Amino acid sequence: MPEEDSVIGRARRYAKVGASVGGLAARLGAERVFGVKVNRAQHAAELRTALGGLKGPLMKVAQIMTTIPDALPKEYVQELAQLQANAPAMGQAFVKRRMTAELGAGWQGKYKSFELAAAAAASLGQVHRAVAKDGRALAVKLQYPNMSSAVEADLQQLRLIFAIYGRYDPAIDTRHIHAEIAARLREELDYERESRHMRLYSAMLKDEKHVHVPDVLPELTTKRLLTMTWLEGRPLLEFRDAPQETRNKIAYNLFRAWYVPFYQCGVIHGDPHLGNYTVREDFDINLLDFGCIRIFAPKFVGGVIDLYRAISTQDRDLAVHAYETWGFKGLSNEVIDTLNLWAEFVYAPLLEDRPRRIQEMEATGLYGREVAEQVHRQLRQHGGVTPPREFVFMDRAAIGLGGVFLHLKAEINWHRLFHDLIEGFDIRALMRRQKAALKTAGIAGPD
Numbered sequence: 001m002p003e004e005d006s007v008i009g010r011a012r013r014y015a016k017v018g019a020s021v022g023g024l025a026a027r028l029g030a031e032r033v034f035g036v037k038v039n040r041a042q043h044a045a046e047l048r049t050a051l052g053g054l055k056g057p058l059m060k061v062a063q064i065m066t067t068i069p070d071a072l073p074k075e076y077v078q079e080l081a082q083l084q085a086n087a088p089a090m091g092q093a094f095v096k097r098r099m100t101a102e103l104g105a106g107w108q109g110k111y112k113s114f115e116l117a118a119a120a121a122a123s124l125g126q127v128h129r130a131v132a133k134d135g136r137a138l139a140v141k142l143q144y145p146n147m148s149s150a151v152e153a154d155l156q157q158l159r160l161i162f163a164i165y166g167r168y169d170p171a172i173d174t175r176h177i178h179a180e181i182a183a184r185l186r187e188e189l190d191y192e193r194e195s196r197h198m199r200l201y202s203a204m205l206k207d208e209k210h211v212h213v214p215d216v217l218p219e220l221t222t223k224r225l226l227t228m229t230w231l232e233g234r235p236l237l238e239f240r241d242a243p244q245e246t247r248n249k250i251a252y253n254l255f256r257a258w259y260v261p262f263y264q265c266g267v268i269h270g271d272p273h274l275g276n277y278t279v280r281e282d283f284d285i286n287l288l289d290f291g292c293i294r295i296f297a298p299k300f301v302g303g304v305i306d307l308y309r310a311i312s313t314q315d316r317d318l319a320v321h322a323y324e325t326w327g328f329k330g331l332s333n334e335v336i337d338t339l340n341l342w343a344e345f346v347y348a349p350l351l352e353d354r355p356r357r358i359q360e361m362e363a364t365g366l367y368g369r370e371v372a373e374q375v376h377r378q379l380r381q382h383g384g385v386t387p388p389r390e391f392v393f394m395d396r397a398a399i400g401l402g403g404v405f406l407h408l409k410a411e412i413n414w415h416r417l418f419h420d421l422i423e424g425f426d427i428r429a430l431m432r433r434q435k436a437a438l439k440t441a442g443i444a445g446p447d
Contacts, residue, residue, distance in 0.1 A: 089118035089126045090144060098142050102225040110220060114140070122275070124188060124291070129230065132217065137230035139214065147189055155182050180389040184270060188291035191226040197290035198228065200441035201269075204261040210284045211257040231286040233278025240407060246283060251410030253285040255417055258401055263305075263421040265434045266296040266446070270393035272400030294393045295438070295446045298430045299325055304394070305422050311340065311347050319343070327388030334382040338375055345371040346398055349414040358405040358414070 095116050099107045108114060111130045118126040119139075124147055130138040144150075159178055187193055195216040202213045212231055220227035239250055254277065261267040269276075271292040278286045303325035310319035319340060323331060331339070349358050379385050387395075438445055 089121035092116040094145070095128070095142065098145070098224070102142075102222045103220065111138070122289075125224075130227070137232075138217070139228050139230045140220075141191065141226040141228075143189070143191065143224040151185050151189060155185065176387060176389040177392050180392040183389075184292050184294070184393065187293075190223050192221060192223050194226055194291045195221050195228075196441045196443050197293045200267065200293070200437055200443055201261065201287065201290060203437045203440045204265050204267065205257065205287075208256055208260060210253045211260075212280070212284060212286050214286075214288070231278065231280075231288070233280050233286040236274055236277060236279055236404065237407060239279060240409075244409075244411065247408045248410050248412055249283045250279055250285070251405050251408050251412055252417070253283065254401065254404065255412075255414075257285050257287050258397060259418075259421055262296075263301060263425070264430065265437050266298050266301045266430055267434070267437075268294045268296070268394060268397050270294045270397055272397055272404060274404065292393070294390075295434075295443070296390060296394070297446045298427050298434065300390050300394075301430060302425075302427050305425055307343055308347050308350060308418075308422075311343050312351055326391055328385070328391075331385075332382060335379065335385055338378040338382065339385070341378070342371065342375045346395075346402075350418045351415065353413065353415045355411045355413045357409060357411055358402050 095118075099114075103110060110133075112133050112135065114130040115128050117128075119129045120127040125141050125143040128140045128142065130140050132138050155178070158181065195218065198213055198216050202215070205211050205213060214228035214231055217227040217229075236250070239247060242250075257277070258269055258272070261269070269287065269290070269292070271289065273289075276287070276289045278288065280286065303322040306318055306325065307322035309315065310317075310322055316336070320331065320336060323336070323339060328339070349356060435445065
C-alpha cells in the first residue's frame, strides 16, 4: 500500500522539527524586532546538529538554502553547508518490511545477493549493496517511511522561515524560491521518475567517454525503491592534494558532466552536492543521484548565453533582454546594475582566455558569499527583486559546482571549455535534441 501524506504524519513531523526550525525563525524575529542579542554561531551549530541526525528533506532544504544569496544569515549558512546527508540508517527489520512491500514476499529471490546493512544513508533514503542474477554489482536505494508527510511538513517550516525573515528584510522575495524547492522535493520522492532521469542522462551523455551514469533495473524499481548498477569510485575530496594535472582532469570531467546536458538539451542536475559524484581510478566521473533534475525551456538556455555575451561586451540592453527572458519583471536601472554585479561574478572565469582558478581573489568564506552579500545590500536599497523559479536551481548549480572547483584548486581555461559548448548555438537544434532525449527517457517536456 503506498504511503500518502497525512495529517497525523505531518503532526509527528512538526513535533520533531518544530523546536529547531521554529526556534530559528523565532530567534531571527526577536533579533530584528526587539533587538534581542542572539548567539548566532552557537544557535547555528545547534541547528546543524539537530538537522544532521534527522532523516528527511529538511537537511536537503538546508543545503539548498546555503546557495541562495542571503536567504539566511551567514553564520547559519556556514554551519548548514557542512551537512553531508549522513543520517543514521534504518535497521534490518525496516529493510525487510520495505522490500517485501515493494517487491513482494519473495523479493530476496530476485537478487543473487542483498546486504541488509546499509552501505550509505542520505536524507530521503538509504543505499544497499546487492548483486543481480546476472552477476552485476547493484546499488539499491530504499526510501524511508512517511517521507511524503515529512516533505509537506518541512516545506511548511521552510515557509515559516522565509515569512519571518522576509518580513524584516525584503531584498529577496522568496515566493518563487519556495515554490521551486517544493516542486523539486516532491519529485524526489518518486524513484520511478528518478529512473527516467537516469535514462535521460545516459542518452544526453552517451558521447562523453569520461562521465558515467548507472544503468537502471526497471523490473526491480518502484516509486520507493530504485535498483541500479553500482559504480565504483572514491569521494572527490580525497583528491584535494592530488597533482595539479589530476585535479584539472577531474574538474574538466565535472564541467562536462554538468554543462553538456544543459547547453545541448536544456537540462541541469540541480544538486551539486559532494556526495552526488565519485571519481574513478582513471579520474573519470560517476554522476549519481538523479532526484533533483531541472528541465528548462530552450529560451532559458538562450538567455544564459545572451547574458554571457552581454557581460563580455558590456551590452546593457542585451543583459536586460536576458533577465526578461528568464522571467525577471519590472527591473529598475539600479536593480539591473545590481544583478549585473552577480552576473559578472558568475561569468568571470569564462571571460578570460587563459588557465585560471574559478575564483582568483582571496575568499574569506563560501564561494560567492562576499559578492552575494554586496548584491543583497544593494537590492535592499533599491526595493528588492523576485527571482523567477527557473533561476533558483540554475544559480544553485553554478555556485555549488564553483565551490567544488574551488576545493580542487583546479586551473583550467574555462573560457575555452565554455565556448566549445556554445559554439554555433542554435535554439531550434536544442529543441530537437531536447525533444529526442526526453522521448527516449519517457519524460514530458518543460512547463
